[in-house]
Amino acid sequence: MEKQVSQEVGLQLYELMVRIRKFEEAVVNLFARGKIPGFLHTYIGEEAVAAGVCANLTLEDKITSTHRGHGHMVAKGGRFDKAMAELYGKATGYNKGKGGSMHIAEPDLGMLGANAIVAAGLPIATGAALTAQYLGKDWVGVAFFGDGASNEGAFHESLNLASVWNLPVVYVCENNEFAESTPRWQHQKIKDVAIRAQAYDIPGVIVDGNDVEAVYFCAKEAVERARSGGGPTLLEAKTTRWRGHHEADNQSYRDKAEFQAALENDAIVKWESVLLSRGVPQEKLDEINNRVEQELKAAIEFAEQSPLPDPADARADIYTPFELEAI
Amino acid sequence: MEKQVSQEVGLQLYELMVRIRKFEEAVVNLFARGKIPGFLHTYIGEEAVAAGVCANLTLEDKITSTHRGHGHMVAKGGRFDKAMAELYGKATGYNKGKGGSMHIAEPDLGMLGANAIVAAGLPIATGAALTAQYLGKDWVGVAFFGDGASNEGAFHESLNLASVWNLPVVYVCENNEFAESTPRWQHQKIKDVAIRAQAYDIPGVIVDGNDVEAVYFCAKEAVERARSGGGPTLLEAKTTRWRGHHEADNQSYRDKAEFQAALENDAIVKWESVLLSRGVPQEKLDEINNRVEQELKAAIEFAEQSPLPDPADARADIYTPFELEAI
């Protein structure tokens, strides 16, 4: 029979997905109420990818994210309060309100940032892997990116460089078959992004992005390969973006039936029943949901109560102070 | 038995190769004598590729070239005199001395320019193919580029775009296994660039770039596919760069034995014997060589005698004149 995760890991995956889902649902609601400025791209529907991948990572491992970055931030261990405060543009946010949704980051958690330039995270994660190899650190680099991003030159140059140097990096393509409003067939002729691994002679793996356990094991293999000197992997997770590209998008361009089917294929609901079928008591799941909700309530309260940044600090943090004398 | 070209085409291919070889040999000599300023990248050793491909093209077809562009210019029908004058930086050159070796171009011949930015010609040839498809012209676009260029993002974006839109374009990779001094294994793990065609679901073809007849037939198929609406092809020709990356390069980094073997595999010598074996009289070949030499002598004379550009024209040709009133 198929590999199964331990109950402990199973619950960890469940909690990570629930944390992402509830955080995003709250954010959508707060955005609609005008609490959150700027653009908002949510991760709802793709939780199993960030959860399944990040459950294999330590705080030392480095990830780069995208414009759709909350899920990665949360999966990599991000706190609700500082994340929410950042989305609010408050001084107490992870990035003092300077980054916001599209640039949220916490290097101490190995989260090198959401990124508002499509595919820009790939070369950066490649560089994090280069540092690991060069300085003998045992972290791996992981770049999350979308199907649309796989058409950028930065994707090509990153995978080729990682392959030539056998870098410890995993490229995780979240293939939701849309680049904003553009369906896959309009932006690439191939059906699977994973086939592009052949252009670099590296492994290309496809996994069901709605099966968190499958994602977990595929990512585990790729991460272990990277960590043990086996080089890069292109891991493609088939997933679905539930909401619009961003909150201003009503998705008029989507096939309703197809979309409905996708919505019914909810990774969290599915994993819940798997856990129950494996003997996990409902109470445990309820307890997780309650805990997450409590933390979320507190986080929103924290964001609401937090002070705005001081305009006097607007130009702080551009340069790192440096004194030649100090050399 | 294998397909054979007609004697007429056979001689055309021979003449094109001879024209390129003799032109480049002359240029090398003139450069050494200080007659030609700037950088000089020669095409010697790769003649069969430009000849075999361009023999399938009309003047309407559009090609983009590289820093190593003389061979493409000559193969596309370029005159020795104007080409030589351009390399000399004379006012009578194809581009008034403003372009030189790395930017020589003649749109009237469908030669959209040598290009000193690696891989920059691929998107441009893709655009020429887009015009053909869009305006219903029956020309095809052909982009010549090297193995090193296949690692640029511009390569990836161009092939993907051409594949999605099924554009009439042929991407000709001149794989001489070196990017300047960098051997293939240092810049890509794959052995054949052609495999990258799979990343775009288009045909990828490998041909012996020292067999002009093979190049001719492979290119013919790709060009016909493009012209008949069959879409793009990635055609890889295995070839060898005989001289340094440019004339200042002594190639200390090359494996001598390997290199020697390559030199003995001279496409022109081989094709000469094939033609003779097929009953072409030696006189015909000699006559071609003499004709080319005469034209070359005259071209050098023309370049020598031609006037330098007038400094007063240095800033002409930046903008195309435009009068709103004229609308």
Next chain:
Amino acid sequence: MAVMTYREAVRQALREELQNDERVYLIGEDIAEFGGSLKVTLGLLDEFGPKRIRNTPISEMGLLGAAVGSAATGARPIAEVMYSDFFGMAMDQVFNQAAKMRYMFGGKLSIPLTIRAPMGGRRSAAAHHSQCLEAWFMHIPGLKIAMPANAYDAKGLLKTAVRDPNPVIVFENKMLYNVKGEVPEEPFFVPFGVAKLVREGSDVTVVAVSDMVDYSLKAAEALEADGISLEVIDPRTIAPLDIETIIQSVKKTGKLVVAHEANLTGGIGAEIAAQVGYRAFDYLQAPIERVAAKDSPIPFAPILEKEILPDDQDVIDAVHRVMDYAG
């Protein structure tokens, strides 16, 4: 005169130019059914079909390069760079290819390419979706650059750009898309290199571009109360730049304030100040003031962004400084 938004004016220009010339087509990311990220092209797909309203993969280098090659071979593409911050993915095709091809080839071809690039901040879109990069392009010979500040110019300048046989970048201001203005019913063109005297005045000349024009007019009204009369000039195109009109005004007022949203250092205000300081040296009664964003990446939090970006108050303060200048 009809009253319409800046967005609708741009759309009308696109519609008229698409109707006027078969060679004209639109190319960009999500510009078809989605109508573009900023909804400027909404509806054009239904009118003109997918052949002329072309959705591309996320490949800025590929799509702009294809547009360059297409323009070089007889078409007249209008490309959209979704946000001007994304030029970083494709600069080579803009400044090395489009801008230089004609010159390098000795005037042998033209690149009738129009690039539409929405610019600017004030939307909490943070550091990657808020920049004004016009200074980069003003520094590149071979390009023309328009910066419409109202609906009338948005339509008239864009139509001229499409007719112009040279590469033109039109920077549209995102904050102006919903601003209404009067636009003639009948087709019209706004010439390049002809500044608009937006407001006549006698005390201080204010040269402003894009949305700083409106802020300057607001400042002018406020200052009128204090009996200070501003002359507001909008160059409309910065390449070519109508310096004569500016010089004439400064000779009259003896005082100049230059205003743009881009950050101060290296902005176009420096070039305008340098030219005026040179040509109107003996007429200047006070140092030239530059109103611009403070040198910083654009922060996410509204309160910080407001601190960084210039507005009418900054113009007022600058005017007071030139008025009160005692030396």
Next chain:
Amino acid sequence: MAVMTYREAVRQALREELQNDERVYLIGEDIAEFGGSLKVTLGLLDEFGPKRIRNTPISEMGLLGAAVGSAATGARPIAEVMYSDFFGMAMDQVFNQAAKMRYMFGGKLSIPLTIRAPMGGRRSAAAHHSQCLEAWFMHIPGLKIAMPANAYDAKGLLKTAVRDPNPVIVFENKMLYNVKGEVPEEPFFVPFGVAKLVREGSDVTVVAVSDMVDYSLKAAEALEADGISLEVIDPRTIAPLDIETIIQSVKKTGKLVVAHEANLTGGIGAEIAAQVGYRAFDYLQAPIERVAAKDSPIPFAPILEKEILPDDQDVIDAVHRVMDYAG
């Protein structure tokens, strides 16, 4: 003091910094065995091995992006952009990522990245291998920019760049590589933001960068004959810019000529002129002269290139204009 070429001085700086800090490595195209296209890194491979002298594929976006990610995670890469004209392939990683990451993340990380970029013309290398693009980068907050004009500064500024925890671009001048100068035996650093008074004088202040410093000194000698005394100042870094030293000099001389090789419009001369015009308004006795390349792509033919690019004669003419200024 040892006497060595600018090239050898750069190499010494690289060697010392490689010896000083294990985290430092070199990354670029053909920099290993080949020693770089301009031979600056020749010999370093033998000394430090392929792990620290890293040859990359031709992938500017990939290699600079990897350097950014590597710098963000604890290494201190020194990247070479073979010719600064190639920045167009990788701008995003420089201006959106390297320059902004620290700020976007609220100061949570540093990017100790050094980018070496050979610049400039005068070698008949034509439009794609001759540009001076420093103005683009001066416009981007978050970057530091050095422009060494001699062997001493080439070594001292580069060593400081490597120690600086911020992204620094060092524009080396190709025409200076073979120029010899005195360089101390013992290690030393040249501070950023401290201009060098290259020549003391009383009549006219000349602010010159890169190879225009030598041309200005030549001009100064020639003008001495006519009894005109030039004060020549080399800012050495343009970000940060030591405007104070320039202002002090102009307050003394009352006249300013700014000289750079980049083309006039939008060059750094505009920014310097704007700042001096503002800060030394009452001291200026004549309009500020800018000596720069004429606005044009760089032509191939030497006679045309000479016409476009500025030299000592242009400085002399500009000095005469400020001296003879009658108003």
